[in-house]
Amino acid sequence: MRNIVEVIQARQASDGDGVKLLRVFGGRGPERFDPFLMLDEFGSQEASDYIGGFPSHPHRGFETVTYMLEGKMEHRDHMGNVGLLGDGDVQWMSAAGGIIHSEMPKQTQGRMRGFQLWVNLPASQKMRPASYSDVKAADIPEYALDGITIKAIAGVTTVNNYKVIGYFTEVDTQPIYLDVRLAAGQTMTLPASAEHTALVYVFDGCVTIGEGDARLSSQHLARLEDSGDIVIVNTAQKAARLLVLVAKPLHEPIVQYGPFVMNTQAQIEQALADYRSGTLGVAR
Template sequence: MRKVIEQLSARPSSDGDGVKLLRVFGGAQPERFDPFLLLDEFGSDQASDYIGGFPPHPHRGFQTITYMLQGKMEHRDHMNNIGLLNDGDVQWMTAGRGVIHSEMPKQTQGKMRGFQLWLNLPAKNKMQTANYEDVNANKIPEFDIAGSKIKAIAGQTSINKKQIKGYFDVEDTRPLYLDIHIEPGDKLNIQTQNEHNVLIYVYQETIQIGEDKTLAKAQTISRLEKHGDVLIQSYADKPAKVIVLSGKPIEEPIVQYGPFVMNSQQEIEQALQDYRKGILT
């Protein structure tokens, strides 16, 4: 079983037009999380924390996966796409050579909560045509194992010897993206590929990771060793909620400037020039 080699606490931040969020990881030493670049958790029942949303902004060179736990968010982009995410829905957007889009709340009261994950693209695919897919919650596969609930957004694995297959499958980075609700007393053995990076983010209560039962508290992300499977189990007598991520490292240079992620500073400069000239896309 893999052991925990690093733990980080999500830190308060803001993005867009003042949207308050928790930055789980992103920024310094991105190769540690390869192929993942960033994970944000947003969540508040105060409209003032999210109402400004994310007005039109560009991206190039990676993919964004938006997973709504609760609330309504509207997507609009330069391709005239309009999509509305509701409770449990997922949007998988490939920015590729460029997309300009907005993500705006379609509610003025109530709770909004969810995650946005950034997944890198290899150099050969960074300049592909942009596209996106909205998926209703009822299309995301769900599994019940030993009393625990697993929502499989992406990838394939085996949990307690039961086969799990998510909705999305990405060939280059083979991402695994699971939302797991662990009941008290449950223990889950998750099969993972050797050499793939594995990240576990707890967003409610506390769990234990590995045979040494390393504690992982709410709003903490754990990075694991690169060999072996993953063992997670409940702690105390309360259900816990966990995001499990795994992916094949791209192992290419990562150069990021805000919403652009490329392989060299020259490519970043080109993205900036393209955006200023209105030819990013």
């Protein structure tokens, strides 16, 4: 089984127009999370923490996956797409060659909570046309095993020998993205392909992982070894909630400048030039 090689505590951060969030990982040293680039958890009862939202901004070279646990967020982009994310909904946006979009709260009170994950694209796909998909909670496959509930956002795998198929399966880096509720005293075992990156993020409760029963508490992420099964045990007295992320690394250079993730500095300069000239995301 895979053991933990690194534990990261989510840290307080701010993005967009003053939105308060927890940055789980992202920024320096992204190669060790390859192909994942960043994970944010956002959540608050206070409208002042999220009401500014994320006004219009560009992206190029990667994909964003927004998963709403609670609340309402509206997406608008330069291609004319408009979508409203509600409780349990998922948005998968492939910025690829370029997209300019906004993500704005559509509530002025109540709790807003969710996640945004950035997934890198291979060099051969970074300049393809952008695409966008909104998926309602009712359409995301959900599995109820013995003491385990799984929302399968992406990927094909097995959990405790039950086949689990996510909504998104045709993705370049073969990601597995699961939201898991693990009841007290339960164990889940998930095989993962050798050399694939494996991450576990606990957002409620605590669990133990691997042969040494290493403990992982809420708002902590574990990066696991690159071979063996993922074995997670809930030894606590209450249920735990966690994200399981597995994907095929690209092993390509990563050069990031804010919302642009490319393979060379020259490509970053081109992205900036395209944005300034108004041609980012324009078909050529």
